[in-house]
Amino acid sequence: MTTTSPHPATATLSKAQVVIVWLRRDLRLTDQAALYYAQRYAKQHSLKVQLAFVFDRAILDLLDDKTDARVTFIHNALTAIQAQLLGQGATLDVFYGTVEDAQNHWHRRYDVKAVFVNRDYEPYSLQRDATQEENWASRNAAWFSYKDQTLLEQNEVLSNTGTPYTVFTPYSRKWRDKLTPYMLKPYPTEKYFGLLHQQDPLPLPTLASMGFACTTIELPPPTVHTELLQAYADKRNFPSLPATSRLGVHLRFGTISIRQLAKLAQANSDTFLNELAWRDFYFNILHHFPRVGEGKAFKADYDLIKWRNNEAEFRAWTEGQTGYPIVDAGMRELNTTGFMHNRVRMIVASFLCKHLLIDWRWGEAYFAKKLLDFDLGSNNGGWQWAAGSGCDAAPYFRVFNPTLQTEKFDKDLRYIRRWVPEFQDPFRYPRPIVIHEEARKRCLEVYAAALKKS
Ligand SMILES: Cc1cc2nc3c(=O)[nH]c(=O)nc-3n(C[C@H](O)[C@H](O)[C@H](O)COP(=O)(O)OP(=O)(O)OC[C@H]3O[C@@H](n4cnc5c(N)ncnc54)[C@H](O)[C@@H]3O)c2cc1C
Structure with missing residues (x-):
């Protein structure tokens, strides 16, 4: 008697017929558009719903900080989802690698009839999703996308x-x-948890297995x-x-x-x-205006500004050592907690572009690395607002005076004392790296020359 391995066609028959909900920036099970529509589709077509996630190496490999708090945040969120799914006899299917490999992996494991996602709007994501949609189509799986993030x-x-x-x-x-x-109106996803694909738990990759470690930064709760x-x-x-x-x-x-x-x-x-x-x-x-996500000023003539781009001054700014306590407090808060208060984001951004005449893109990139809540649209919008180059931005001649801002918004210096306790000690705290009035004048001249204003 001879034994043969199953024919590939027979193997397909034994695979579960599912729709995949591919989670990305929608890490929850309640009031979730893609999940809800996947459930309805699964019900209509007698399929099961499988939730999946990719720890995408195209993104992770670019992170220098292996304790990046956002990776811990995502891992925690997936762990919470996994606990909920296990309670329903289901499991998350999490892949670490490229999105292409994840697709191959899911294609091998399941008979995928459709993929459901919530729309993602950043340039990389748009490109990624366009390719994925095509690839799934070539595997006879439909692609459905929804609004959920906005x-x-x-x-x-x-x-x-x-x-x-x-x-x-x-x-x-x-x-x-x-x-x-x-x-x-909320999407009543809980009503259809019975449609979740039942299978034994699949383990989540650990942070260590992906070359990361848990952050020490405190992550805020999801409540207000x-x-x-x-x-x-x-x-x-x-x-x-x-x-x-x-x-x-x-x-x-x-x-x-x-x-x-x-x-x-x-x-x-x-x-x-x-x-x-x-x-x-x-x-x-x-x-x-997708050009703003590609490093272009919203108002094109602002790309003519002759930035000074002094690297030592940029470093002083990133380290909270400019000699302007409100600026330094903000940068130290950011470096320590991954958060910076909105008012202070405006002050430090204005200081970088206008007092130091450093290209707003340098600041934008630094924030992108450090902010827990980094979001390309809002970050770019905030930076271009501060530089004056954005839509509906602060006018170019408006240069925040850090001292007046402090008097208005941190009169009792509580915020400054918290982050820059040595600010009154001339031996430990640097002298201002620029003089406000001089820097303001220089900024107005440089901007006016670029924008051809008299
Ligand atoms: C230079 C600069 C860069 C910024 N970068 C980002 C960024 O990468 N990601 C980001 O989410 N926000 C960014 N902002 C906007 C704002 O500073 C933060 O949204 C806010 O400080 C986050 O804190 P919070 O959650 O306590 O906000 P809250 O004051 O509690 O506001 C609630 C929510 O409203 C939204 N929001 C509030 N203010 C703004 C705003 N001005 N623009 C857009 N959305 C806003 C945010 O989603 C915020 O979480 C930036 C602002 C500036 C000036």
Whole structure:
């Protein structure tokens, strides 16, 4: 008697027929658009739902810091999802490698009928998803993508003439009109957990197996108190107060639902809702003007500015050693916690571009490395706002005075004392690396020359 290994066609028959929900910036199981639509599709076509994630080496290999807090954050979020899935007899399927290898791996393991994702808007992700969609199509698997990361996306908020907005105030007015209760309806994913593909647990790769270690940075919880939202308008500009939500990183990775947060905002703080509109606004700019994500100034003539790009001064800025306590406090907060208060982000960014005349792209890249809540659209928007080169940006002649900003927003110096305790000690704290009035004058001259202003 001879034995033969199963014919490939027979092997396919024994594979589970599934739809894959490929998680990326949507690391949760509740109120999750792609998961919900996958469940409905699975129900209609008698399939099962398999959740999957890729620790993408194309991204991870670029991170120099092997304790990068964002990798720990993602790992923690996946661990929490895995615990929920195990409770349902299901499991996450997590792959460490390239996205192409992940696809091959899933193709071998399952009979994949369709792949469901939530849309991702950054240049790398757009390219990646376009290729994936094609590759899955060649394997007879359909591709479905949804809005989940933003409240209103792409062409949902256009001017009456059908053009994208480039100024925030009219954008936000239209945005509010369009933000109907229907837009904020939660996706009832829990109702369909019975459709999850049942299989033995698959282990998550450990951080160590991917060459990473756990961060020591404290990661903020995914919650916000209504009291904080109610006091937000009055207190949000004072960096010494715990008065902002710190939810940026949760919005970045989708560990909370933006719709749920918007509903909370509607009930408790119009000012907070406005900040969520800013977030959508910058997604909108990135979508309609993709050049901003490719290192170009939104206003092209700002690319003519002759930056000084002094490396020693850049280093002093990154290390919080400029001799301007409010700037140094911000940079030290960022380096230590992966967070910086919004008011201080504006001050340090303005200082880098205008006082030091260092290209805003250097600062943007530094923030991208360090911020837990790093998001290409908002980060680029914030930097171009500060440099004056962005849409609806601070005018070029507006140069924040760090001393006046301190008097306004950290009058009792609590924030500064916390991060720069030695700031009054001339032996331990550096003298200012530039004199405000001189730097301001130099900046105005350089900007005016580039922009041909008299
Ligand atoms: C130079 C610069 C760079 C920035 N880089 C980023 C970035 O990489 N990622 C990022 O999410 N935000 C960025 N911001 C915007 C803002 O500083 C942060 O969103 C905010 O400080 C995060 O803290 P929080 O979660 O406590 O915000 P909260 O004040 O509690 O606001 C709630 C949420 O609203 C959104 N939001 C608030 N302010 C803004 C804003 N001005 N623009 C866009 N969205 C906003 C964020 O998602 C935020 O989490 C940047 C701002 C500047 C000036």
